[in-house]
Amino acid sequence: MKKRRSFLRRLLWWGLPTVVLLVALATSLVAWVLLTQAGTRAALRMVASQLDGKVEAIEGDIWHGVKIGRLVLSLPGVDVDASDLVLRGEWRFLMEKQVWVRELSASKLSVALSDTGEEEPPKEGPVVVDLPVGIRVDKLALGEFVLTQDGTPLPVTVKGLQASIAAADEAQLRLGNVEIGHDMADAWISGEVRLEKLAEPWPMDVALSVHAKGRGEDSPVCLKALPGRPADAACEAQASLQLHGSLEQLAVALQGNAPGLAMDAKTELALQAAFPLRDAAVALTLADGSSATLNVELDRDAGNAVQRDRLRGELQARRLDLGLLSGGAVPPGVLTMNGSFDVMLRDQSWPEWLDLKLDIADASRWNGQPLSGKVVARAEFPWSEAQQAPDWMQARASGVDIALALGTDRLSLAGGWGTPQAEMKLDAALSQLANWWPSLPGAVQAKGTVGGTVGAHRARLEANYALGDRKSTTLGEAPVQAKVDLEGGWGSGRGFQPTLTGWRGTLRSLDVSHAGLGAALQRPMDVAFMPDASASQWQWQVGATALRLGLPRRQALELESLGARGGGARWQTAGRINALALNRDWIMSVLSLAEVKDEPEALGLLRNLVLDGAWDLRFDRALGGHVSINRRSGDIALPGGGGKTVGLEALGVTVDLVPGRGHDSQARASLVLGSKLLGGVQADADTTLSARNGVPGLDPEARINAALRTDKLDLSWVNMFAGDAQEVHGELTANLTAQGSLAGPWNLQGGVNGQKLRIVRIDDGIRLLDGTLSLRIENDVVILDSLRFPAVLRVTPPEWRTRTWITEEADAQNGFLNVSGRWRLTDSSGKLQVELHRYPIVQRNDRYAMFSGKIDVEAALPKVDITGKIVADAGWVSADMLSAVPTLDDDVHVMTTQAAPHVESEDGLDMSMDLVVDLGPRFYLTGMGIDSGLTGSLRLMMKNGQLSAAGTLRTRGGRFEAYGQRLQLTRGNITFQGMLDNPLLDIEALRRGETVEAGVKVTGTAQRPRITLVSYPNVSEVEKLSWLILGRGPDQSGNDTALLLAVGASLFSGGTPMYKQLGLDDVGIKSGAMGTAGSLLPDTTVASQASGNDDSVENQFLVASKRFSDGLTLTVEQALSGSGLVARLSYWISRRLSADLRAGEVNGLGLTYRRIYQE
Template sequence: MTGGWSDAAGWQARLNEVQLRHAGLQLRNQGAIPLVLGPAPATSPAAAPRPWRWQVGKAVLDVLLDGQSLLQIQHQGSEGQAGQWQSKGRIDPLVVTPQRITDLQAWLGRGGAQAGGVHTALSEQARRSQLRLRLDWALAFAKTLSGDVRLERLDGDLTVPGDVPIQLHLQQASLALAIRPAAALTSRAALDLQVVTKDMGRLRVRAETPIHASEQGGLSVHPQDVKQVHVEAQSEDLSWVNLFLGGAAEIGGTVHADIQGRSRADGTWSFTGPLRGEDLRILMVDQGVRLLDGTLQARFDGMRVVLERLHFPAVRRVTPKEWRTATWVTENPDAQNGGLDLSGQWDVLTQQGDVTIGFRRYPILQRADRYAMISGDLRVQASLPRIGLSGKIVADAGWFDLEMLSNIPALDGDVVVLKPGEKTPAPAATPLDVRADLSVDLGPRFYLTGFGLDSGLTGALDLSLRAGKLTALGALHTRGGAIDAYGQHLQLRRGTVTFQGDIANPVLDIQALRTDVAVQAGVQVVGTARHPRIDLVSRPEVSETEKLTWLLLGHGPDEAGGDMSLLFSVGSSFLSGGEPFYKRFGLDELSMRSGELGSTGSILPVESVVSGLDTGASPIEQRFVMASKTLSERLKVSLEQALAQTGTVARLSYRLMRGLQAEMTVGTVSGLALVYRWLSVD
């Protein structure tokens, strides 16, 4: 610094170098800065004390962050004396980039996490985007504050980073602050923000407030002062809202708002004005929920947001694959022209409100593997953190494919998901106290398919949620239908699931029978879901071994250990995911049996002459594997191979009439036979 003192001008100097550093932030000058401190020039020839004044001349100041240029201040001049001051200057250009915002947040201690994710071309575009602004100020104070501050866009654009970066496509952006004297020690500040984009629409916010000055030169805004705000918004594309949803949903559509607000003496606000929306959409793709073509009518009333009507017409996007559901929703006139309507109110100040939701023939769920059209009414009452849900829902049509459950990915219980930059999981937010009392009626057209099951489902449940625990009262019943298990087609004769509290542990009463054989055999499941009991049943009642053979093989047990063949068949079914593996090779039956190789089941022996001195083989040594193939309705061919001995028999069977068939065997045992079988049922 160089300079000196004179009686006429006071102290005058030139500040040659300025270097300020703090925590990575640096301020430095370009060229010398004129400084003046001394008595103000005389305003009259009379000898009177002159007040002291100060002046800072033109200066160019660079602001750096971590050695990188942040902005440049072009100071045009500032001066002041007792009770008054004025300043003028600009920042041109003020460059805003996502990286600079991140760096500044890190310096302020509000960020600093390194963003992860995949660096796609679009995210690279976000990192390269920049917005060039210009800031001008001209302010003065002489018992009241006055002047102007203006921030406006020069050129460029900004892409907001995120999972799906959004380019703003700015066409105009400006922020003007005009301050004018209004009364003694009082000024009135008027702010005007205008933003115009190519696709998202336009926004204008105007606000006014008094600014008070004290005798000592201080400035303040009093809470009891009347402040005003006027918001005019025309958003042609609500996709920018998705930035705040974290990927949980996708919002779209057009919204127009004209809201005016005025503060009260107690510091609260009152708002009025309409809010209108068109072509609204809410998408939750993973859940199959797509609310389309919505219209919104709402208004502000004091501190309440009044939802007069939010309507989504029923739009059928997907035709269910299940033929009964598809027929009803496409051909029945009563299934057309449905809709979803919401109305209610929310008090922003008290965080209380209620919403009524009405469904009429509305396809709330539309996916290739599930479908639901519902009617009914729900009411949501909230007084945060408590939320209450009540009402009744009836399924007009529904279908659920159980096989989709096997395709739902899930993380192991020991997996912890961290957001980019996190080292430990974020603390859980304050939990909401959600309470629900819902009645759900499945109606007459709800179906379950998949995993061999094809059945209707009827019944109703009363659901209750308290303290995070869901309970249910009611019963669900199967309506006809069948289930394929172990390669067999079983008819559902009875199916009831009764809920008496814990929704995860209902009481089961299910019976499925194979009905294409003389003895109808099947399984019965009773008990609770956690402790079920599975029994074999038959009509008429037969032994357990016979139940198994009739269920799995379609005929009664042979005379020499049919239980082994049953175990073989069941095992093969498990190994092939529910379908016997031998069917993949074109066979109709593959089983293990015990008895005489080549036997027809007659009481007469297979051989009537002595062929050796052996007194007979044990049951284990008499086991053999039998494979068969039905060539036509009457003709069947089979092959029997001994396991413990060297014997092979090929058999050709031809059904002459009901119960009577001719058989020819060749190999270890050769011969011809006429076999007549019958079953006596008391």
């Protein structure tokens, strides 16, 4: 007993003071937190840190009132950010279980909600809110409230909240004001919300007032059509909302008005019921007196095992302005109508039947057109006890009668649905869809029927849609015609995927046409669609059929589909194209779709070419299958071959696709071309196709392996692109391989050999014959080992000196042209060496040129450098070819109103050249009275696109005949010092063998020549002219002086010759007998006198001629000594036969036949 007393004494001595001390410390700590600013600051910061937040700018204490500059809290799924937070309360009433807050306010409150992935389990039983204390907030104020959900802000803003709250056993919210903002309108709300009990069914009384103001003309608050009212007044509205009752039975009254609009609505709701509406009455009145009313009433029947409620309603409109009511959202319209509906609901969820009636009066208008019509229909939905839901398969419609008239347009749908014999008919004649809705273009004519049940129905429809002109044939503007005939049903248990529910049917016919295009089924096609199929099941299927695709120009493409199906991201399809005839009309019909109007020349080469095609493709993550196109018959003609064909034996393209790993497929393509004339071509390629988002394609980085092999490939096909003036022939044998990707780089290997190469330029007389080619490709370098053409002497030149040298010189017949070099593909650079040895570049009857030398071509595009030197081994040019160039008569002048446009070069080459051309010792110029050799060399240079020349060409002996006289070329120098078309001239020709050797001297430049008379010895100008033209001195009597001066002025004036100005074609002085028939033989074959001379003045005569059309020529011959005169009329009957009629000193008629035999 003493020990127990001792223990209690020690416990009280030491323990009681300790407890008292702890209580004192706790009380002091609470007092420090509540009553001091430092304590309040420390407590708030500690709480914020525990919630991953922060607190700033704390003023005051909790007991007397605290102000917080910013408070940030981070809770699971919620982030809170408050600014200028104020909290003042009467905390002494806590002892009375009442929380009394004088003020709770903030200038801005931001709440960010995020999805945490956790769902709160639903609460069972009625919801009851049991507050342990009473709550009273005298002032609840918020300047701005911002709420975001997963970073997306709400489309409305909340500002200026002023309210007070009181809650205990009941709750009351007095809303002084709150502003709700939106892009379309602003609203200010005030009122009171009172909950009589904080538990379901939440009995309440609510009274709210709303004042709204629209933003802009597009706001639904703004009634733009109101006449005579300012815009600001038309954009304001007021409304009052009153709620009384509970969630079990709630009476709602809504009244609102705006300038020109009034609405009164009352309704009874049961918000906890499956169908909440009990009854409703809505009345709407507009400023113009138009109105609309809606009355809905629910008759409840809860006495039976199955609850059936009947919902009936009536709708009336009297001159209701729809455009005014919608604020312009719909086209303008005035509606006068009566309508009603009657629905039987089962268990307040499913309709058992529905009756609908609508009568639109004739006074109605829509979009500026008179509107009238009716809508009558009854629908029944039988109940399925097994499914405890309506059996939609047995849904029926009867008495359907829809007839609408809008202006001249008519739309009707009448009949029934749901029985095997039921049928509805559609008839639409809509001349302008814009009458029904302004943005709809075109017109529609449609007729059709649909009938049967959901499980077995049929439909037939014919429609015509015209966008604009009904007679147009332009793609995108022409009318579209369509005819469809199908039958099928919704359900399961048959055909494709019998365990799944879906639509299965047969498309018996389909015919669609537009602007010459069309599609028509040739036989019925089965179709199935299962919307509920899983990813591992086929969802749709299209059966085998034949489809004819119509093309312009009455052409067609016929496809035979063997079937297709798909589901999810996988599909399969197979088919073929039989006997596709590639003729001119078919190809042009396809090209016309791309607006190609000009017919390609290559179309004329097709000779009844017929192709077959086939495909069998499947896709399941990766593409697989086979595609092929093969020739059945037909051929291709050679360009310029006179109708000769290439002799096609094989033509085919195949593509094999093998699925690999993941989404990749291995693709192998092959091209085979076999021809009797062109030889054979084999091309192969393989790569990897990758599927991205279900679409197969070629990745730019995918590796491609390709190979090309040819066997005696004829190059005649190149003439298709070379033009008429050039021909290319020969045979190529190639074996090439390539590896790379679309993004690069490429590795090329292989070789190309050619034989029997032939390049002909007809106009230039250039013919490269019997050529051979040896070419290699190594990576990006093309190595031309040799392109060699041997010299082939095709033409023997008429000029005897050139002809003698090339026929008697042994080495002249062993010439060649050889080209070798390298070319880099990556940077378009390389070098070429051209070697010529005794090679006849030009071989024509009027010109001939054989050269030897070397030419180097170095290029790094766009820069090209050409250097080298060539020497003419033999050459000849006939000046007679100049007379064959067509010219206009002097009295014809070509005039134009504007200069021809200057066309810039499009090749973009920067070409430079330094080429020496040496005419050698055997180059001759003959014809038009000239017979001379040419020597010397030219240095041709090009820089900055300008061609220039330097060097001198000299005549070597020779003669010149003019005006019936033969002049010897004593000196002839043509010096080039710049432009090719303006060299310096230094030419002298003399008439030899006379006492006075007279002649002509030409100096100056080619563009400004100076022609003067010279003589040795030097005599007067008249004597020089007389010795030059007549071969004697002037007549002492002066009779021929005038003629000599006129001829001399014409010859040396530099202007138009005198005889040309007189309209004559030729004037000259000839020797011999006047009036001869133009025979090639001499007048006499035996000498009658030893000293005879045809050049004496007694045998000379002046000749003037004029050529007319059709080979007719008039010639007048006047003797220089005496009065002899002969007029001759000549006519060429054929190329060799001519007729001459002569009158005067010599009279007669002659026929002359000419034939010249060459050696």
